Every structure is written in structure tokens, then in C-alpha cells.
Amino acid sequence: NAALAHYSPSNGSSQTLSAAEMYLFDTGGQYLDGTTDITRTVHWGEPTPLQKEAYTRVLMGNIDLSRLIFPSNTAGRTVESFARRALWDIGLNYGHGTGHGIGNFLSVHEWPVGFQSSNVPLEAGMFTSIEPGYYREGEFGIRIEDVALVVEAQTESGEKPFLTFEVVSLVPYDRNLIDLSLLSPEQIRYLNSYYERIRAHVGPELRRQRLEEAFEWLQESTEP
DSSP states (O other): OTTSSSOOOOTTTOOOOOTTSEEEEEEOOEETTEEOOEEEEEESSOOOHHHHHHHHHHHHHHHHHHTOOEETTOBHHHHGGGGTHHHHTTTOOOSSOSOBBOOSSSOSSOTTOBSSTTSOBOOTTOEEEEOOEEEETTTEEEEOBEEEEEEEOOOSSOOSOEEEEEEOOOOOOOGGGOOGGGSOHHHHHHHHHHHHHHHHHHHHHHHHTTOHHHHHHHHHHTOO
């Protein structure tokens, strides 16, 4: 069912989960201090070469857009292709938007922020999702979705204002699906920095709650 970009369960469409296939889970909740919307795709068995390459290229697109530095007042549609480029390189694509605004204890899909032609230019302080994917009908679906805050960027020239994204979703990606040979050194450095942030912020909270099994999983999932 994950091969459908937008899916609602019904009595006739349920499937039994298996370790031999991919599992896409789109999660989130409404909290007084914020709204979350995070999607991860995992495989508990042995992924096929296509599944592994497609996942890695979706991750590359997520990273490339997340670490992008761009001029202030840039429209989301202007930079949206950075999330698709790694997929386009081998003739793959996805048929949904690359991201949407996220409200603060409001709508999960909050207009008018996003990456489509009808969205407003990006400004510091906006929250948006970044969520490239790939879907093969009847076989599997992949999506990697993070929540990102638009922030001012520090540039070599020192000229202002340039913007970038600060990813605030602190959830590891599935190591079982990453083909490291496809990643650039810059993308690997980004991943390692992201994993360090996850350990620093989430690890102590798991320890505080005495969730030792979850803490051990987190340590394994965020190895360099």
C-alpha cells in the first residue's frame, strides 16, 4: 500500500506486514508547543538493488534541499528541483509536492508556505516539510519527510540576508537502505552532523525516561 502517495485504509485493503518488504510510516501529532509531521521508510530484511538505490536518491534529494543556501525572498518553487535532481539523474520522479507549510498547533498542511508555484516566497521563521519520495505501483513506496525551519544562513561573503533550512525532526534514517557509494562527501558530512544532533538532543531524554532499549537503538542508528 505504500506505493500510493496518499493512502487511507479500508477493510478490503489491509495487508500483513512482512520483514521482506519496505514499510513507510507517516507520523505526527498536535502538541501545545508545535505540530509534527515526519515520514520514514524502513526495510527489516534484504532490500533489492532498486529499492536501495531509490531510497538513497530520495535521501540525497532530502539532504540537498535541506542544506541549500539561497537568497532571501526566494520562492519555494525556485529551489524545489534540488529535491528531485538525484532521482531525475536516473529517470525517476514522484508525483506529489516536495513540501508544505506546518502550523504551530494549527494545520499539519498549512497554507501558504511550500514549494509549489502558488506558495509565497520563503522567509526566516517559516516551517515547512521537505519530503521527496518515489513510488512503484504494486511494489513499494518511499518517502523521507522532515520538518524544517527557515533560518538565516552564514555565508563566506558575509552578505545578508541569505537563508537555509534547519531540520528540526530528530529521527534517524534507515541505514539498511543507504548506499554510501552514491553519497558525496558533503552529503555524508551532513548525515554525520545530523546524527550528532540526534544523539545530543534525544539521547539524554531517552535516558531520563529510562528507555534503555530505545537508547541503545538510537546509538546504533546514529553511528557515523
